[in-house]
Amino acid sequence: xxxxxxxxxxxxxxxxxxxxxxxxxxxxxxxxxxxxxxxxxxxxxxxxxxxxxxxxxxxxxxxxxxxxxxxxxxxxxxxxxxxxxxxxxxxxxxxxxxxxxxxxxxxxxxxxxxxxxxxxxxxxxxxxxxxxxxxxxxxxxxxxxxxxxxxxxxxxxxxxxxxxxxxxxxxxxxxx
Numbered sequence: 461x462x463x464x465x466x467x468x469x470x471x472x473x474x475x476x477x478x479x480x481x482x483x484x485x486x487x488x489x490x491x492x493x494x495x496x497x498x499x500x501x502x503x504x505x506x507x508x509x510x511x512x513x514x515x516x517x518x519x520x521x522x523x524x525x526x527x528x529x530x531x532x533x534x535x536x537x538x539x540x541x542x543x544x545x546x547x548x549x550x551x552x553x554x555x556x557x558x559x560x561x562x563x564x565x566x567x568x569x570x571x572x573x574x575x576x577x578x579x580x581x582x583x584x585x586x587x588x589x590x591x592x593x594x595x596x597x598x599x600x601x602x603x604x605x606x607x608x609x610x611x612x613x614x615x616x617x618x619x620x621x622x623x624x625x626x627x628x629x630x631x632x633x634x635x636x
Contacts, residue, residue, distance in 0.1 A: 462532040469529055477505055480517050486530060491547035496564045499539040501547055502530040525614060531570045543603040544569025545591035555632035563591040571610040584630050
């Protein structure tokens with residue numbers, strides 16, 4: 461259903477991004493998923509390949525979370541779920557303590573409790589807290605609530621910290 465409802469964006473955005481970046485409109489990155497097995501997450505490109513800062517179009521895509529829409533493909537092929545802890549960078553994996561690794565006992569999600577409760581405004585302790593709360597109390601009704609809250613925020617286009625990058629990189633438990 462997500463792929464179908466986002467189809468207009470898949471018709472418009474790839475050609476627009478191809479022209480804008482003069483490169484592949486998609487961004488692939490390896491992330492740890494269920495049981496910490498790696499998969500390739502798919503997003504719309506928001507930056508030039510040489511690491512230059514976000515362009516105006518890239519900022520708009522991140523602020524609106526439209527850059528995340530290709531992850532419906534990750535859901536379709538079974539790497540991700542609609543709801544779950546967001547897949548973090550692979551480089552963070554060795555920095556997790558035993559409790560934080562519990563987040564990998566469920567599939568990562570396109571949205572989750574941390575996203576609806578502050579997203580990048582949260583510190584790492586809060587993000588992991590929401591992730592672990594979700595893992596320990598996952599229910600169909602909780603998923604429905606998270607999906608409905610995410611949809612309402614997307615449709616209302618509330619101002620969020622949509623930078624799409626962690627404001628402060630995770631350095632391990634001594635500094636989070």
